[in-house]
Amino acid sequence: MKKIQIFLCAMLITTNAYAGGFQLSEYSLTQLGRAFAGYGIVGDDYSAIAYNPAGMCLRDSGAQTGVTMVALNSRVRGKVEKGGMEINGKKGRLRDHPLVPHFFAQYKVNDKLRVGAGAYTPYAFATNYSKYWFGRSHAIKSEITAIDYELAASYNLTPKLSLGAGIIAETVSAELTNDVDGLSLAGIKSKSKVEGDSYTTAYNLGMIYKLGENTRFGLAFHSQAVHQIRGSHRVKMPGTEWYSHAGTKLTLPEYYTLSAYHRINDFGLSASVKWTRWSKFKTLDIWSSSNPQKTKQSVGAIDEEWRDTWMLSLGTDYYLNDKWTLRAGVSYDQAGVTSSYHRTARVPDSDRWILGVGASYKINDKMQIDAGYSHVFMKTSKSHNQSPNSGSTLHARYKSSINMVGLSFQYNF
Numbered sequence: 001m002k003k004i005q006i007f008l009c010a011m012l013i014t015t016n017a018y019a020g021g022f023q024l025s026e027y028s029l030t031q032l033g034r035a036f037a038g039y040g041i042v043g044d045d046y047s048a049i050a051y052n053p054a055g056m057c058l059r060d061s062g063a064q065t066g067v068t069m070v071a072l073n074s075r076v077r078g079k080v081e082k083g084g085m086e087i088n089g090k091k092g093r094l095r096d097h098p099l100v101p102h103f104f105a106q107y108k109v110n111d112k113l114r115v116g117a118g119a120y121t122p123y124a125f126a127t128n129y130s131k132y133w134f135g136r137s138h139a140i141k142s143e144i145t146a147i148d149y150e151l152a153a154s155y156n157l158t159p160k161l162s163l164g165a166g167i168i169a170e171t172v173s174a175e176l177t178n179d180v181d182g183l184s185l186a187g188i189k190s191k192s193k194v195e196g197d198s199y200t201t202a203y204n205l206g207m208i209y210k211l212g213e214n215t216r217f218g219l220a221f222h223s224q225a226v227h228q229i230r231g232s233h234r235v236k237m238p239g240t241e242w243y244s245h246a247g248t249k250l251t252l253p254e255y256y257t258l259s260a261y262h263r264i265n266d267f268g269l270s271a272s273v274k275w276t277r278w279s280k281f282k283t284l285d286i287w288s289s290s291n292p293q294k295t296k297q298s299v300g301a302i303d304e305e306w307r308d309t310w311m312l313s314l315g316t317d318y319y320l321n322d323k324w325t326l327r328a329g330v331s332y333d334q335a336g337v338t339s340s341y342h343r344t345a346r347v348p349d350s351d352r353w354i355l356g357v358g359a360s361y362k363i364n365d366k367m368q369i370d371a372g373y374s375h376v377f378m379k380t381s382k383s384h385n386q387s388p389n390s391g392s393t394l395h396a397r398y399k400s401s402i403n404m405v406g407l408s409f410q411y412n413f
Contacts, residue, residue, distance in 0.1 A: 026068035027102035027120035032372030033358015034315030035329030038270025041218035052206035052220035053164030056154035063105035066408025078396035139345035196231025214263035268317035350381035376402035
């Protein structure tokens with residue numbers, strides 16, 4: 001049953017990437033440099049397919065590819081206790097740097113219609129604690145990767161109004177390990193490993209309204225995505241090893257983004273507001289086949305009590321000359337988790353500020369290189385999270401930050 005809790009944690013990490021958590025919107029290096037202001041409507045690369053498909057109308061035919069490194073650094077102090085007993089171990093330290101690749105391409109059918117496709121990683125999470133840290137019964141290794149494959153189109157309904165839509169195939173894979181809760185308290189070596197994956201579909205919609213040549217607004221909607229998670233559970237302990245199946249149904253909530261862009265001479269000003277309906281994420285019901293009959297049975301619903309989240313972004317571009325564009329931005333991003341009693345070792349989530357800088361260099365009329373960097377200042381957070389199975393409690397204080405840096409290449413057909 002402990003492994004089922006770990007399986008749950010994997011799902012929480014994945015969902016958390018939409019708003020709060022370690023959010024990944026880094027499938028555009030121009031967006032990274034603006035701290036994600038102006039989602040899909042600035043028109044300086046081909047990532048609108050993912051952000052706001054109506055923004056495809058701002059470019060002709062072309063493609064881009066790139067990669068972003070997301071480097072997490074976190075220090076953890078605290079203890080795990082149960083009934084007056086404490087687990088001894090090293091202080092926690094999280095250091096990892098997953099790579100987040102992307103690819104987009106679109107084709108101008110005529111003056112009104114664009115079609116395109118994209119492959120990108122909307123969320124990827126990797127944390128690795130020392131196997132002897134004090135919270136090893138709650139988490140050791142956590143790796144989550146989601147990949148979206150999208151087909152999209154945009155249409156200029158009028159000279160001022162453009163509409164867009166995309167259909168998305170999404171895959172999720174997860175691997176999580178920990179010591180078996182309870183055995184760690186007794187000093188017995190053990191290991192629990194969970195692996196799971198899922199496939200589902202979703203869609204996004206977008207619109208752009210132009211007030212003039214240099215002023216426009218965009219509104220985008222991303223649908224909820226329902227995952228039927230299936231996976232395996234392996235547990236090793238002295239003298240025994242066992243295997244079972246586990247899973248859960250997880251509904252990722254919908255979110256909306258409102259953006260604006262205005263150019264004044266050599267400066268472009270952009271802003272975005274993003275809202276995610278996390279308040280629907282109250283509980284998560286888990287099933288397991290670990291009973292003697294190997295039948296699917298519920299092991300109970302776990303309370304989450306998340307809130308709706310907001311992300312606010314402001315950015316600017318400076319068009320230095322025909323070759324160079326410089327940019328910078330700032331964002332404030334809320335965490336979905338507000339209570340230390342629901343903050344887990346796998347997702348030490350907290351509110352954060354994001355500062356970004358970047359630059360683009362136009363090699364010629366067909367080729368362009370983009371670079372971006374953002375630093376994430378995360379609010380110091382605390383956890384008093386209790387295992388729903390053994391009753392052990394993690395008391396931890398997290399001080400974390402994230403550095404994101406990447407490079408991309410554009411080619412205009």
